[in-house]
Amino acid sequence: MERLREFLAGQAEGDLLPWEAQCEASRRLGASLAMVEEAALEWGLMPKRYSRNRDTISIPQQLRLCRSRVAVIGCGGLGGYLIEELARLGVGTLVLADPDVFEEHNLNRQLFSSLARLGRAKVEVARERVAEVNPAVTVVAHRAAFSRENGKSLLSGCSAVVDGLDNVLTRHALAAISSDLSLPFVHGAIAGWYGQVAVQMPGEDISPLLGPVSAQGKGLEANLGNPAFTPAAIASLQVSEVAKILLGRGSLSGRVLFANLLDMEFEVLRYGRSTAGRGE
Structure with a gap:
């Protein structure tokens, strides 16, 4: 040395x-x-x-980022921007999980998608992108769907967990396992012009914000779609929360941010069951 x-x-x-x-x-x-x-x-x-x-x-804070290990679950619309920004920020290790390949309908919004990458696994493309942008970042890529069965092993050793999912049931599982492991969980969800961001710190429960447990498949984005700017905006807010958590600079904990990009209105509320599902 x-x-x-x-x-x-x-x-x-x-x-x-x-x-x-x-x-x-x-x-x-x-x-x-x-x-x-x-x-x-x-x-x-x-x-x-x-x-x-x-x-x-600061340099000591940059060292904290370098020594951090952050899981990004879902490497599509939100996930691509999350991965890009965390790598550029200097988070030392990124754990990625996604079972899917890029398809043509991803091209309007998913940062890592391109015509040349159609049919390729999202996690492998993400790994290549990080190597291009910041080769000092270690990527642990899993081409697998997150589940209650594999969740604890995927998240083991992480400093924080970030939600890049579009499936309500999987999102609930991710929040629950993050809680079981006492890991900060940064949630984001998008649909059309709208999105929400919330933080679940150890000992907290944001499950009322994640949509009904009985929901099958995707949330409101199945009806409203997602233009290019919504995942970019919400993912950036999520990354700022991850940075604050890793650096001990506070967080959105106990509150939820609702973003209305159509009217350019942002609202932060204390969360509870009365706010469940809004912006999902």
Whole structure:
């Protein structure tokens, strides 16, 4: 480690470490890019790629993100934007789960979809995208549907869980297992011009917000559809909540945010059974 420290110190531009220096350190010393990034942050060097974070996120906070492991369940409309932003933010490990392949009807809104990627597994495309954007991020990809049977193993060791789902029953299972594991759960749901965001911290229960347990299949998006801008907007709000949770900066806990993008109205309410299902 001392050789790595000396090399990085010699390549730093003040307290910034260029990407080329990270790559060269990895090649010369046989360390992974993730290891190099974590070591640099430990020693007070900010990877240059995060230099525009620094007035908002300090070097010690960037190190906390680097050491975090976040699960994104669902890699489609919400999931693509969640994964992209978390990788760019510098979350060290992303655990992804989705059983599906890209289809033509995904092209209007799913960030990782393209004509060339039709028929390809969403988790594999997501893994490739993260490697293009930030190779220092480790991706653990599962081409599998989240369920009560596999949920605990998928979420084991995570720092937080993010909802990229479009299925009400699976969303309830995800919230329940997150609760069982005492993991923060950041919920998002979208339909047409509308969306909602809520946070379930350990010991809390946001199940009344997730839609009726008896619901089969998708929520209101089956009727209202989803244009390109709705998942982008709601996913960004979810990522901001993940960042706050990981950095100890508070959260939306105890409240739910309803977004009406048609009238550009946002409402934050204390949640309870009286708000169940709104914005689903």
